[in-house]
Amino acid sequence: MQNRSFRKGLAVFWWLTLMFLYAPLLVVMVFSFNSINTSARWGGFSLRWYERLMHNDVVINAISHTLLLAVISSIIAVILGAMIGYGLYRHRARKLGLLIVLIYLPIVMPDIVFGIADMAFFVQINRLTGLLSPGLATMVIAHVTFQIPFVALIVYSRFVGLDATLFDAAKDLYASPGQRMIHFILPTLKPALLSAFFLSFTLSVDDFVISFFTAGPESATLPIYIWGAIRRGISPEINAIATLMIASVALVAILSLLFNRRRA
């Protein structure tokens, strides 16, 4: 039957797509456990590359920079982005066309444009004031700028999905503006804020281009370290780092998904 063969074709297509997406990751993960120093053949299972990583101070530093940068920038982005999302919602009756575009734009703008612009910007400020020399601070600012749009949109869509009379109900039930924030808006937003935090976190950990242009000599993150190391060839050590990153990003992405789904 034609219908059946069509479905079979779809299934094949589905598996091919999955293979393209995940086979390269799988290869990296498998060879991170290879006991010999090549990706050409399998020499048996071993954890030696992970062991070596644990004793490499440069790698440990890069990991801690990455995590620190991700956590700080995500917290700032969630606070600022939530405020933008709330503002967008509160004034949705007005014509916000241009503002919405301005918020979407960083999402579609190539990272390299942002990275170079940020770098030039910080260099200028540094030259004029002596502040913001390349380092963790400049990276945090740069990361916050590309995380904010995502947070704002998550928070905005959470508000839009909400019955607008809930705001009236809170006022009607004697809640002052401060009480409305504490007892209605924040608890209602909680799942969206957590999900926005985890998304920001993964975006930050993922980022190479913007980090590369804004990092200082002492603040290399894991992606920057990998880029440097890879110029000497792909070692099994890199495979081990990549595997750790895949595992941690997958974990956070799953957490983000769970929080987003659990919202009432």
Add this chain to the structure above:
Amino acid sequence: MAERSPTAAPGGPFLSVESTTGSDGSAAREASSISLKGIRKEYPGGVVALESVDLDIRAGEFFTLLGPSGCGKTTLLRMLAGLDEPSAGTLSIGGVDVTDTPPHKRSVNTVFQSYALFPHLSVRDNIAFGLKMRGMARAEREQKVVEIAGFIKLGSLVDRRVDQLSGGQRQRIALARALICEPDVLLLDEPLSALDAGLRSQLQVELLRTQKRLGMTFVFVTHDQEEAMVMSDRIAVLNDGIIQQLGTPQEVYERPANLFVARFMGHDNLFPITARAGMTVTTPIGSLETEDHHEGKVALIRPETLELTSPGAPSVEPGKQLNTLMCRVVERFYRGSNVEYRLSHQNDEQHSELIAEISNTGERLFRVGDEVKVEIYPEDVIMLGDDEEGA
């Protein structure tokens, strides 16, 4: 209004109603009157939601704002709650000017059309929300929730999650959440419109009993004229931001102030008046005697006032001069307790349709095609003015 005997409230003396209820059934609790003077609402862009509205709502009254969607009834209700600000005019509740008082400082609570229960809170916390915002201690709040749950017969509903409730249950929780605050005035924004017919009439009765028992001022918004008539002490019929008529359900139904009110209250027998001589008016169904001294452009004859007999039968009241016309039955709708006839009337070249609603007393019903004699009492021929001349 028929007196309703207060039924005992199980679960505790909520609002101390039982102890203060007078022998006449009215509660001695301080209920608040509402006074609107020159209230006007104009939106940016020039849309006028309310023209200058003057309205006095009495303390302890079940008052209904009735009208089609967009007539301004919800805007008016939101102004009472403080959720909308009037462009002009003053509003006082219980003699105190609250025109500039924000909603969270008004002793007014609202049951919203969508119920607006907080999804992040349990049913119990939803009900206690207003008390918590007012700073009442937890133990006292919980006691109040138990009392109100008994009063509105919520039973085990308070232990459910909000998303586990049906429409009717949500409505009751929303009512409990508003009543527990013991407001001076309770506002209800079409709270029953989302429910199916059976549940709706049951909740109408419950709501009415609750209001009588508390003696609280209720302001109710609806677009359903039957609901308005069943529930209200008085009704204000609104259209285009103007109060068209203010009166008891009986007044509004039996003596509509104008064509709009007549149509909105469901009247169909409306006949334009082409000439008038003394108490005789000329209409498409012939000359009619009336006892209405008002000037009018349209004659209204309510369907239930028509008397139907067989041609040749004696008059229903031989001593009296009745309007008589001959009609033919075009359609018959049997409704059990009453029967609706669609009648056609031929007068010279003019063809008209009349509707008669006859209560089913078990007598022989007319059939489609039968010729019938229609008799109309002069006092049932009512003169209506133009639309815009509101009361």
